[in-house]
Amino acid sequence: MTDSSSAGAARQRAGRTLRWPLAAPTLIVWATLFAVPVALLILFSFGRIDPSTYKVSFGWTFSNYSKLLEPVYASMLVRSLLIAVASAFICLLVGFPTAYFISRCQGRLQQLLLLAVIIPFWVSFIVRTYAWVSLLRNGGPVEALLRGLHIGSGALDILYTPGSVMVGMVVNYLPLMILPLFVALERVDPSLEFAAADLGTPPRRVLTRVVLPLSVPGVVAGVVLVAIPAAGEYVVPAILGGGKTSMFGNVIFDQFTKTGNYPFGAALAVVFIAFLMLALVLARVAIGSREDVV
Amino acid sequence: MSEQSPRSPLDSRPSRRGLFKFRALAVGAFSVASLLAACGGAGSSATSTTGAATQTSTGPLTGEVKFLNLTDWIGPHTVEDFQSKNPGATITQIAEDMTSSSGPAAVVIQNPSAYDMVFLDASGLGQLTAAGQVQPYDTAAMPNYSAILPVFQKAFPQGVPLDTxxxxxxxxxxxxxxxxxxxxxxxxxxxxxxxxxxxxxxxxxxxxxxxxxxxxxxxxxxxxxxxxxxxxxxxxxxxxxxxxxxxxxxxxxxxxxxxxxxxxxxxxxxxxxxxxxxxxxxxxxxxAYVEGWVAVKGTQHMDIAQSFTDFQHSPDQYKSFVDTMGVPNVQGLKQPPIMDPVPQAQFLQYLGxxxxxxxxxxxxxxxx
Structure with missing residues (x-):
């Protein structure tokens, strides 16, 4: 055995020895802040609540999960997932050209545009959402704009509709789509687009055959970043939806804070987590081995 | 009957439960914001004040009372004034979600040791009573309790009504x-x-x-x-x-x-x-509803809770509360006629x- 190979083996042994002590702080944080709470959530989901005393007993019942099959909860789950997908899709439609434009700008202009995307995050999520109440109400700026464009007349009643909920979802989550798209698109070498154009490829095909395939990691990351929190959203429907259309997040919130039914709330949360994890796995499969972004 | 001062404009009034709803959403949104890691800080759940002392016939009050209350649903200076009179007593308010009938009582029942006092409606009070988690006030030792109309005293047993x-x-x-x-x-x-x-x-x-x-x-x-x-x-x-x-x-x-x-x-x-x-x-x-303050069984600071509750019903403090909130009062103060309970009003009670x-x-x- 040579000196260099024995030194390498020694380093490997030392690495193996130090691996766990070095990882311990992270593992402790992970276990304390993630694994234990999730384990408790799962434990509670099999519990039963005494409606008089609100004490939880653990009899390993599946009744909380069977209750989930009731149409009201199943429909809310489906609705939440559909709204999440729709929000992500609209954010992608709006965010992609925006991110592409920003990625092709240079210097200070690019920094200013990125700043414009980020600035809304400096304001509370709730304040931003409430601001849209003023914008979307009857007689508000949005209605005035639509009237100016001859889209509808009289009171348009935009606020407290599914449309206003969708507007709230898109405007609140759009930056989360634009930023990963920007990162992915900025990495696309412009010379590839020039080369494709030189070879006679029309701009639309350059976009679909060169830019889009290379930006898939950003697209997937953006969709995940938007769809996951959007699926659990409950603030936007409560404020911009007029409280008429609950999403799954609203029901979970209510179980913990209003009806005090922790076991059922936990079961709802566990099922929801399972659905979201499934979505993440599918996203990872979709992106394949392109890049580890999910 | 004493007269109320002119009320503030509609826009300046906190809506009953409304302010808390906003706070509750803010607290809830914090988890969303955490997920996003970027959505800006939503509110925290607690407002607290620190303060000072009071003097009673039984000696100075010392300790902290944790009060699960609707956000700002209290006289605008009640906490500060009480603490300035009682330098050893601290009232810490914790924001309460009263957007459902059973929520606040359920929160207390599940974790009674976390609270000394809670703001509830009569339904919530019944719920807490059924769970054996109410510490009755000694109303005989509360000089201002007699200012509350008997009908509301009766509708809010073991607690002290605040508004209706x-x-x-x-x-x-x-x-x-x-x-x-x-x-x-x-x-x-x-x-x-x-x-x-x-x-x-x-x-x-x-x-x-x-x-x-x-x-x-x-x-x-x-x-x-x-x-x-x-x-x-x-x-x-x-x-x-x-x-x-x-x-x-x-x-x-x-x-x-x-x-x-x-x-x-x-x-x-x-x-x-x-x-x-x-x-x-x-x-x-x-x-119709009547709602007020309830002491939680097992509180170590019943003396402060009782003194503080009575203080809220002192003439100046109560008038200030009613004027600020614009709510129907339980002391028989003059108010717009539509705020007087009508005979056919059905006050909500605990349903079991x-x-x-x-x-x-x-x-x-x-x-x-």
């Missing part, structure tokens, strides 16, 4: 051509004006008035009746603009809504701004565990 109110019909006479005098009228007119009705976002209030409309008691514990009430609400839901806790009466003032099922005190303020707004207390009945769950389930279906 009724949930009736308000509508714009210049926008709605039909006459609305009863709940049946309301239910039949709502579909004629799609998107122009706002219902209060509180389970017992809406379901209770639907029960009355159907000829039942607002405190019905019959599951079939509760489900019929749910169906009645669902029948008009397509024409409902929103379920709201904020700006219900304001929507009447600006004309974005023509009809509401809302609070008497909010409507009273709105009527000052727009004379076309009418208030209806249906003769068949309407939901099964019916409470039935109402919660019905509300989930209504809101879904």
């Amino acid at each position: 109110g009724q949930i009736g019909i308000a509508y714009r006479k210049d926008k709605v051509s039909e006459k609305i005098a009863t709940w049946k009228d309301f239910w039949s007119v709502v579909p004629k004006y799609p998107g122009k009705t706002i219902l209060i976002d509180y389970d017992r209030d809406v379901i209770g008035n639907a029960l009355i409309m159907l000829g039942y008691s607002a405190n019905s514990t019959n599951t079939d009746e509760i489900n019929k009430a749910k169906d009645a609400v669902l029948a008009i839901k397509p024409a409902v603009q929103a379920f709201k806790v904020l700006d219900i009466a304001k929507s009447l003032v600006d004309g974005s809504a023509y009809m509401t099922m809302g609070y008497d005190f909010e409507t009273a303020a709105a009527m000052e701004k727009n004379p076309n707004i009418a208030w209806v207390a249906p003769p068949e009945g309407l939901v 565990p099964e019916a409470t769950q039935a109402v919660a389930d019905a509300w989930t279906q209504i809101k879904s």
